Amino acid sequence: MGTLLRLIAMRLGLGLITLLIVSILIFFAVELLPGDLAEAVLGQGATDETVAAMREQLGLDRPAPIRYFEWLGGAVTGDFGQSLVTGERVSSAISQRFANTLFLASYAAIIAVPLAIVLGVIVALLRNTVFDRVANVLTLTSISSPEFFLGYILILFLSVRWQVFPSNASLSGGMNLDDLLYRTFLPALTLVLVVTAHMMRMTRAAIINLLASPYIEMARLKGVPPWKRIVHHALPNAWAPIINVVALNLAYLVTGVVLVEVVFVYPGIGQLLVDAVAKRDFPIVQACCLIFAATFILLNLAADVGSILTNPRLRHPK
Template sequence: MYQIGKIIGQRVALGALTLWIVSIVIFAGVQFLPGDIATEILGRSATPEAVAAIRKSLGLDVPAHIRYFQWLGSILQGNFGTALANGRDIAELIRPRFINTLLLALSAAVISVPLALLGGIVAALYRNTIVDRSINIVTLASISFPEFFVGYVLILFLSVQAGILPSMSDVDSSTALVDRLIAMALPSLTLAVVVLAHMMRMTRTSIINVLGNQYIETARLKGLPERRVLVGHALPNALAPIANVIVMNLAYLITGVVVVEVVFVYPGLGQLIVDSVQKRDIPVVQACSLIFAATYVVLNLIADILSIVTNPRLLHPK
């Protein structure tokens, strides 16, 4: 247990270091965005004196390294600052958008994870048959398509032609649960299709590797039915890599929603960061980017911890 705790502690420290480096990259990258919030507020006809005055009032005349440490110190205290475009508190601005993004990612996971497990198990059981080859063709095709293409295809068939689902996901805090689920259906399906293939192929590969072990053959020689061999012996021993890839894809679901939210005009964190970039609202862009980065780092850290905890060599060292 001491060895596991030491390794987990090292992973946590590495995650914190990674997040700090990412914060530097985010702050530095945002500084190179074209345009200026002062010009965006005053218009292109503003005089240089007026631009300089509003930059000073917004604190943009302070050197970049000083602004970075001020920003980092405020973040560590839970203060994201104030949006330059509308003067609203950034935390209040982000909270409902982040909840919407989490709900979208969760709904996509509810669709994709069971289908990935089922498809991977079926492909492993009927490997090298027409069923396995068909599943591989579908998964490879879905991996090859970018998110926006999948989204537009779903809009064309399910919204424009069939008229089953709305093409725009316009929701707010007053939207009823059923209406919210209907509005989230197309973006959820888009994300599910994108991540489904990777999880399904990993499930298939893991189960096939386990099925070649001697204890599986022993269970079969005892006369156990194939379903019991699979569920009781193969699947539990194949869960470690499957759980790892599922958590990593959940991280992608949350951080990779930007394109999908823009396509469906879904009011999530991805849509907010795009709108803020257009308005040159630097503090909002920094806060959203840092939240995405922190979510990705934390979920990857969880994936690492799961792989460590489920490692028998660490649980039972000699």
């Protein structure tokens, strides 16, 4: 138990160091952008006096390292400053948008994860058959297609031609769960098509790799049915790589939804990030990037911990 806690603590420490490095890159990448932020906010008609006053208001007259540590201290407490466009607190502007993104990611994950694992087991069971070849072609096509392309294809057929689902996933107050699931089905389906293919192929590969093991061969010689060999013998030992790929795809569902939210005009944090970049609202850009990085690192940490818990060789390294 002590070894396990040490491994988890080590992974957590590495995650915090990675997040610190990412925060430095995010802050100073904005600092290195061409042009003066105060002039960008005020416009070309600003005078030298107003620019100087705006630089003082934004704290740009102080050294960048000092401003970085002040920004990092505020970010740790959830205070990312104020929006340059609306004057609203960044945390207030992001909170509802991030909740919407988490809802969309959870919606897609609830469909994609069990579907991918079940399909992976079936394809492994029927490997080298016509079903396996067709599944491989379809999954490769899905993985190779950009998210926005899949989104537009779904809009063309399910919204424009057949008019089954709305092409615009905008939300409004007072919507019940059924309306919410209905209006967000197309963006969720787009994410499902992308991540299911990857998870299914990794599940298939992990199980087929284990089917060549001696204990699986012994079960086959004893007359154990193929489905039982996979479900009861191969699948439990394949959980470590499956958990890894599932966690990484869950991270993608949260951090990679920018294009999908833009295509379907979904009010999530990805759409907010695009709008903030267009308006040069850098406090929101920095906050969104840091939240994306923290989410990705956290889910990678969850993948590492899941692998450790499901693999005795990682829990008891020699």
